[in-house]
Amino acid sequence: MLDFVIKRVIQVGIVVLLALTVVFFLIRLSGDPTPLFLPPDAPREQIDEYRSKLGFDRPLLVQYGEFMKNAVQGDFGNSLRSKEDALGMVLQRLPATFQLAISALVLSLLISIPLGVLSAFKRNSIFDRIAVALTVIGQAIPSFWFGLLLIFIFAAQLKVLPSGGGGSIVHMILPTLTLAAYSIARFTRFTRSTMLDVLRKDFIRTAKASGVPTPRLIARYALKNSLIPIITLVALDLGTLLGGAVITEVVFSWPGIGRLLLQSLLNRDFPIVLAGVFIIALIYAVINFVADLLYAFVNPQIRVR
Template sequence: MYKYILKRIGLMIPVLIGISIIIFTIISLTPGNPARLILGERATQEAINQLNDELGYNDPLPVKYVNYMIDLFQGDMGTSYRTGGSVISEIGERFPVTLLLAVLDIFLTAVISIPLGVYIAIKKNSIADNVLTIVALIFTAMPSFWLGMLLMLVFAVGLNILPATGSDSFACFILPAFTVALLSVAQIMRMTRSSMLETLRSDYMRTARAKGVKENKIIWKHAIRNALLPVVTTMGVNFGWALGGSVITETVFGMSGVGTLTLLSVRSKDVPLVMGCVLFMSLLFSLITLVVDISYAYIDPRIKAQYGFKSKSRRSKRKEIRHVQSQS
């Protein structure tokens, strides 16, 4: 298992390098001049040319990329053209907002969607199944910005019980978290239902029923663990995207997260900040994917055996057997 983890971590390096090449090339080829952004519209052409030389903006694209990567491997992600602050500090200031929003999103999604998905799988073709499936389809078809503005209109403007914008207090995160979570709930609930139905129809479930095992034990001890594998995968991917910054949700609710920071840096052609945000998101997404893969070993014993995990009790039993055999 440890070899697998090290191998996956090693594979992250070429992935991140490939992403950096693509993003650096795209942002460098877009129109705009960072020196003009820094100095302002009233700056003279001479001052702009001088600053471009200092920034290396006039160097060939491969030279600029190599210089950037050399600084990056030394722990220097550069300085923002727009604010003049360190890229690391800029991301660090915004990331707690995005992290809290992502955690609330994944918590609400898990608490709402998984129990509902299991319930409508058990009550297949019932009124509750049909109603919740229709509701899930409606939420799936909703654009996130429209749902966010609808919730804002009802709870912030109409009822005036929650703030509409900002990220200064915990109350500011409630509407954005529900905006993202409700869209995820529809997806995860339908996936949980499909996975549970497939698991409940399997041969070993029928065998368990034939042996007289209680239905509640079959569902909550055996079926749900096997049905959760695709659900965990999707929730892990959603969590990774949320950690990268929900650009639309953060923009609608005026939150100062990584998503809005990335959008502002792209608009202003702030190359160091764009690169920093994208690489940060990519690293987080890769780590979340690795954690999801490892979690499979603890959900499904078959994958655990495939990875080479052995429980302590079995190892200790084998040691005891060898000890007894050596004494005899």
């Protein structure tokens, strides 16, 4: 078991390292950010001096080596614009992103599991066909378009909900619905598929023939045996929700990591971008790591892979 854990820890480190490396070189392709932080009429000598102060005049590989040396110590430098600690700024926004992602996950489960169970139990009925159609639409609609649609309906037309911002539960409603839409569709289809497999099992037929009431048959026998793969998908989907929150936060001006990253990209504030990518990659990798440990605990055969 110890060897398995060590291998997974090494894999987490490699994933985070690769994510930082790719983003480091990609953002450097956007050009030199130095002129953005100086007056438009700044002389060439001042620009060169400021570029040298930031270290952007050195070869790219040298910059990369210096960055990685500091990054492994948790030092991503200071924001080029505000001069604040980049990692600290990202960590300040992390609770808001977690709040949105977890709210979306809870909402997804509350809607998708009952919907998937009923859809499977009423297979080929009108209810099932409508549910399947809605899940297809839910997975096909871009989240930013759906968010704008919700703003148009509930904020611009009905004027019952705010169009953006943060600070209260009311402000969370629209961004939570937007972020949860894809997960609701995905979880519903997965729950339906898993339930259909369980409903075909012999023990379900036996329980039904024995006169077990339908609610008990679903809750105690069918759903209980369908939860393991569902829980697995939910654990992995939390990382996806954290990453997908970027677009939703921008649409609704939610004060999370996603909005901060976009603003930093537009401003070419490289330290904040890299610190944000580090946090998101680390969270996603740790979630997968925990899922792997749970798999190994449940099924010891996985440890030898």
